[in-house]
Amino acid sequence: MQQNELLEAVDLIYAAALDEGASWHDLGDKLMTLMEAQRATLWLADEAGAPGNLLMRRDSYDEEYASRYVLLDPYRASAREVSVEETVRRRGDVRLGHEIIPDASYVKSEFYDDFGRKSSRRYMIGGLIGMSKVIPLGLHRDAASRPFGEGDKRTLSQLLPHLQRGLQMRARLAPTTSSLGAGALDALPIGVIVVDREMRILYNNAEAAALLSDSQSVLSSVQPRPGPVTGASRLFARHPHDNAQLCRLVAAAARGGAGGGMQIHARPGALPGDCATLSALVCPALRHLSSSTQLNTGTSIIHGAATVLTRHLLRPSSPPVRLLTDLFGLTRSEAEVAVALAGGVTAEDVARTRRVSLDTVRSQIRTILRKTGATGLRDFERIIALSSTMHTTGSLYA
Missing domain, CATH: 1.10.10.10 (Winged helix-like DNA-binding domain superfamily/Winged helix DNA-binding domain)
Structure with a gap:
């Protein structure tokens, strides 16, 4: 598998999450091509509250599955036994079908004999996504195909964290994506800073500009010394340990990782005790959280860059x-x-x-x-x- 194919799949996850140039069906098509699968399943409620397979256009097999076979599906039965808390602990854990239910038991099941055989569900690979409930993701191959293997597990395990993040964005940001253009960023009560993998600042909104200009802030920017790169400020945390962690998160997100969160502390000796004053989330640089013009047409990610979202802990802006x-x-x-x-x-x-x-x-x-x-x-x-x-x-x- 080529690395650029994996990056294209990551792009599609975020593009589908923000309804920006791609649909969840496009993502399903990409996942099936990438994993050489005949079916992809991720059942969620649509805008009207009706359950449906997010990753494929509805067909007769989906109708049969929803009306009867969902209750007989041994993989889904196994997923129902896993709590949200356990799903969190197993985040990124991808399993082959025979690791969930013994293959001999599956092929003798009523589900496979009556339904799975004709609907290309001989072999399965999947993982669990923890939202407000446990959501199973499955990719399926028919009997004429080879079983999924360890290489397939490695591929899907790289995509699962992004899919989790994308679904969270779908649930929480979809109502506001149309208003999160560059003009609205300056009104946000959180700081938005887009940096490249070298921590050079590509964009910051008004809240971030105020943060970086405050001499008492735990984050700041500095002009580099004269050299090949001029006119670019670099983002840094004043606390050495936090700066190292921030750089690691940015580098990982810029390479296509799903990002991560951290708290940023005052520089040693600046405040009594070990006081964290800023919360930061590092994630892929998304189009809706940047006004940069250096964008990849048709995708939601600026490759080689990351977005740092910041919020004050000591004077927070909390939702009602x-x-x-x-x-x-x-x-x-x-x-x-x-x-x-x-x-x-x-x-x-x-x-x-x-x-x-x-x-x-x-x-x-x-x-x-x-x-x-x-x-x-x-x-x-x-x-x-x-x-x-x-x-x-x-x-x-x-």
Whole structure:
């Protein structure tokens, strides 16, 4: 498999997630070509709430599957036994069909005998995606094809984290993608900084510009010394350890990785204790989060670059409680705890302020992570930061 084919698949994931020049069906076609599969399955509700296979155009086999065979599918039955929490722990874990159910048992099952045989479902490879519920992804080959192998597992394991991120963006950013053009970026309450793999700043919005110009900020920019590259400022974190981690995340995202989150601390001695003042998410450089004109037509990713989204922890901009209840199905109590946590306070502080037990708050935190699809508190902070972009002063939720 050529590396550029893998990069094309990653491009399609984000393009489909933002409905930008590609559809989920285009992605399904690409995955089937890449994996030499005859079917791709990812069942989710559409805009009207009706379940459907996101990756393929509906056909007679989908009709049969939805009406009867979904209940007999041994792979889906296995997925139903896995909790969202376990899916988070197994993130990126790709398995072959025989690793889920013994091959001898599968070929003798009612599902395969009555349905799988005729619908190109002899061999399967798949993984689980943890959102508000566990979502199984499957790619299938017919009996005339070779079984999936270890090389296929390595390929799909590289794509699964991007697919998880893309589905999160579909769920949380789709309502606002049309308003996230360059003109709207300066109104965002989060910093948006696009850098290349050498940390040279390609673009920053107004919030980021204010952050970088603040002499007390944990992030800053510096003009390089005279040389071949001129006129470009480089992004850096004032804390040496955090700067090294930030550079690693940017380099990985610029190479096509799914990115990651971190907290950035004040430089040693600047504040009492080990104080984190900024939350940062590093992700691929997406068209809707950049005003750069150096874009790849038809894709959502600027290759060789990364986006750094920043949010102040000590003066956070959190979304209203009602927005969190509507977006993620949180109860009002859970949403209030979520907003407090996004402000950087500890579970102990929340319990003390709300006059409830620490066990109660910890239970609420577990529920919040499950409902938001967050992999942990840092990922949750990213989700809250992105959710903050979905309201502005004077909006329904203001």
